Amino acid sequence: MNFFSKTKFLVAVIIVQSAIILAIVGTMGYHFFRFEQEFRERPRENNQMAKYVAKQLQLTPEQISEFDSLRDKFRRESDNLIRESRDVSKDIMDEITSEKPDISKLKELATKFGKLQEEQKHVMIDHLLELKGKCNTSQQMNFKKLIHRMERQEHNERERNRNREGRPRE
Numbered sequence: 757m758n759f760f761s762k763t764k765f766l767v768a769v770i771i772v773q774s775a776i777i778l779a780i781v782g783t784m785g786y787h788f789f790r791f792e793q794e795f796r797e798r799p800r801e802n803n804q805m806a807k808y809v810a811k812q813l814q815l816t817p818e819q820i821s822e823f824d825s826l827r828d829k830f831r832r833e834s835d836n837l838i839r840e841s842r843d844v845s846k847d848i849m850d851e852i853t854s855e856k857p858d859i860s861k862l863k864e865l866a867t868k869f870g871k872l873q874e875e876q877k878h879v880m881i882d883h884l885l886e887l888k889g890k891c892n893t894s895q896q897m898n899f900k901k902l903i904h905r906m907e908r909q910e911h912n913e914r915e916r917n918r919n920r921e922g923r924p925r926e
Contacts, residue, residue, distance in 0.1 A: 784849065812902050813895045822890055830883040834876060841872045 806827065810820050848865045851857050884903070891899050 780853070809902065813891060813898050815895070819890060823887060826883065826886055826890070830879065833879045837872055837876045837879065841869060841876070844869045844872060 806820075806824065809815075809823070813819075815823060844865055848862060848869065851862050851865065888896060888899055
């Protein structure tokens with residue numbers, strides 16, 4: 757009797773594919789719940805960041821109020837774009853895992869995702885320029901230092917994540 761008969765081979769293929777699908781679904785679920793947890797923790801972090809920015813820029817109480825309203829406006833706009841990006845990303849994954857992925861639809865979704873990222877950058881740029889416009893001359897110098905410090909910190913965090921994941925450096 758042949759060990760790799762058609763039936764046994766098909767059963768083995770089905771088991772392997774099932775394991776792959778379970779791994780994919782598990783990974784997607786893990787990232788979804790991790791994102792939701794980070795999203796819930798965001799307000800607390802924002803409050804700390806707002807206090808830090810106010811202290812670094814030596815804002816007046818009126819400026820703090822203006823900055824808070826600008827931050828809330830920015831959050832609403834960026835959160836909507838983040839949700840849309842997440843939905844498009846999910847659509848891309850759904851299409852990739854479909855029985856017959858449509859390449860043109862995938863390219864269209866990738867273009868849409870890119871436009872959403874571009875829009876997110878524009879929203880961030882507009883927000884930072886609005887904040888900068890509310891600062892006086894000495895505060896603008898501190899604002900510049902603060903932005904550079906935040907960029908370095910973000911860069912260092914990306915490097916730590918890359919090293920933690922074992923990716924080679926760029």
